[in-house]
Amino acid sequence: MSSTLRNIVVIVTLTLMVVGLAVVLTVGGFGFSLPPHNVRALATIFLNTTLNLDANYRYVSAMSPEAVTAIVWDYRGLDTLFETSVMFIAIVGALAISRGATEKLLKTSPPVLGMSLITKTITRITIVMILAVGASIALHGHLTPGGGFQGGATIAVVPMLLIIIFSIYLFSKMITIYKAVTLRSVGLIGIALSSFIVLIIAALYGGSAYIFQNQPKLHSHYGLPSYAEPILLGGTLLFFNVFETLAVAFGFAALFILFTIPEDAVKSAIMGEE
Amino acid sequence: MEVESFLFNIVILSMFVNMAIALYGIFTRPSLIKKIISLTIFSDTVNTLAIVVGFRHAIPNPIPPVVVEIPPSSQYLRLFVSRAVDPLPQALVLTAIVIGLAVVLFLMFTTLQIYRIYGTTDVRKVSKLRG
Numbered sequence: 010m011s012s013t014l015r016n017i018v019v020i021v022t023l024t025l026m027v028v029g030l031a032v033v034l035t036v037g038g039f040g041f042s043l044p045p046h047n048v049r050a051l052a053t054i055f056l057n058t059t060l061n062l063d064a065n066y067r068y069v070s071a072m073s074p075e076a077v078t079a080i081v082w083d084y085r086g087l088d089t090l091f092e093t094s095v096m097f098i099a100i101v102g103a104l105a106i107s108r109g110a111t112e113k114l115l116k117t118s119p120p121v122l123g124m125s126l127i128t129k130t131i132t133r134i135t136i137v138m139i140l141a142v143g144a145s146i147a148l149h150g151h152l153t154p155g156g157g158f159q160g161g162a163t164i165a166v167v168p169m170l171l172i173i174i175f176s177i178y179l180f181s182k183m184i185t186i187y188k189a190v191t192l193r194s195v196g197l198i199g200i201a202l203s204s205f206i207v208l209i210i211a212a213l214y215g216g217s218a219y220i221f222q223n224q225p226k227l228h229s230h231y232g233l234p235s236y237a238e239p240i241l242l243g244g245t246l247l248f249f250n251v252f253e254t255l256a257v258a259f260g261f262a263a264l265f266i267l268f269t270i271p272e273d274a275v276k277s278a279i280m281g282e283e
Numbered sequence: 284m285e286v287e288s289f290l291f292n293i294v295i296l297s298m299f300v301n302m303a304i305a306l307y308g309i310f311t312r313p314s315l316i317k318k319i320i321s322l323t324i325f326s327d328t329v330n331t332l333a334i335v336v337g338f339r340h341a342i343p344n345p346i347p348p349v350v351v352e353i354p355p356s357s358q359y360l361r362l363f364v365s366r367a368v369d370p371l372p373q374a375l376v377l378t379a380i381v382i383g384l385a386v387v388l389f390l391m392f393t394t395l396q397i398y399r400i401y402g403t404t405d406v407r408k409v410s411k412l413r414g
Contacts (some may be wrong), residue, residue, distance in 0.1 A: 017309050030299045034292065043291040044340040052337075052369040059370075061360060069312070074349035076370035081377060092378050099385040103392045154349060158381060241353060248323040254396045264388065279399060 045164045055080060061187050062236070070228050072235040073151045073246055081156070082249045086221035090200055093253065096260055097197060100190065103267050109280040112193030132174045136167050143254070150250035151243030157253025164254065177269045189263035196256025203248040207231055254282035287340065294335065301328045315394045315404040319387060327385045330376045337372030343363065348373070 034043075048056070058069050059076040064201035071079035081089050123129060171180045189273025204221045211231040217228040223244045225232040235246040305328060308321030339345050348370035352359045398404050401412055 016311060019307060023307055026306075027296075027303045029298045031296055034295055043288060043295065044338050045337075046340050048337070048339050048367075048369040049371075052371050053364055055370055056348060056367050057360065059348070060355055062354050063357065074350035076350075076367070077373045077377065080370055080374040085374065089378070092381055095382055096385040096388070099388045102389055106396050135364070154347065158377065173368050206403045228392060231290075236354075267392075268395075274401060 035132040046262060055084065060241075068225055070224060071246075072224050072241070073243055074241065075151060075154060075156075077154070078151050078156050078250075079248060081282050082246050083221070083223045085097070086204070090204065090221075092196060093256060095201065097193065097256075100193070100263055100267075101262055103264065104186070104190065107275055107278070109269055110275045111181065111266070119178060130172050132170050136170065139166050139170075140164060140223050142259075147250050147254040148247070151246040152241060157250040158257055160250070161254040161257025162261070165265075168262040168265050171270050172265055177266065177271070181266055184262060184266075186263050186266045187260045189266065192259040193263065196252045196254075196259065199255065200249060203245050203252060206233065206245055222226030267277060284340070291335075295332070298328050298332050313405050313407050315390075315397065315406060315409075317393065318406075322390070323383075323387060327378070330379055330383075331375050333365075333372045333379070337369035339368050367374050
């Protein structure tokens, strides 16, 4: 009886929420009618300065034709670094929960496992293609839509396929979970070091620069080369994308291993000591 | 323009309804797995809403925020600024996806551990357990 009453209360509340939000939308409570004719003033600034060789804008431009990459790795800077480390902390938490189970996994060596020969052959072919597409998305991150996170998530399909098709035992012999977490840490450290590149260059020349500075700014005229006549090099954005790909791809690999550890191995690891 | 505006309002309204359904799942379903599924539906809906808010009306059509003429002439840049959609919500949603992934991951591991230790994911049974 009380659960029915609770259900009714929840449904009425949620219906009121939808009606309220709809009313807010109708009377223009979001500050615009849809679709808006103009973007916000902030977006106009970003769009205008994302790639602008004009002398007035040269010292505020991110020199990346892709505005989203420019915002994520240049205008927003350190925020993105900490955002990347949030997932790292989630992985560390997961490792702490299933501690000891991966060592047990390596000790057991069952007979030949995995799917049929056809599936294995097809997987061997597609893995190369997936890696190529992921690398293309990641390395062109400063030129076209895409970037480190998207490319890394694409590459992360490969460990998933290997685990499903060739079994977790074989995969955890190729990449142990500690190796995956170490490589992810290498990616994160690479991101942190790339943010200091311009500062190091400026220190060598006796000038000053900002952390996470991609291009020359008003009071510090240092930066990595970003534009050689026909080609856009992207400055530090390329380094950020490469290291982010490494971090995300191996982060996912570690997670897939953790999620697919057989139940009895985990159970014996959790309950065994008691 | 009127038809476009009408269709946009329908899309937004359906997103509000979708949010309400996802919240209903979070509040009333007893299974932790179903709660997590509802949570992902909710976060995806909110992300899509943020993307739609960054959309704009441009003639003849809006373009993605990517400069394709290199080096850009000032004439091209003026056209670009007047037609490109807002890149800021897209960058924020990229962040939101990563953070949401980490949150879902943590919840999934906690649920898996609850299932391994107590043998159930029903919150009514889990809340009655002692020790």
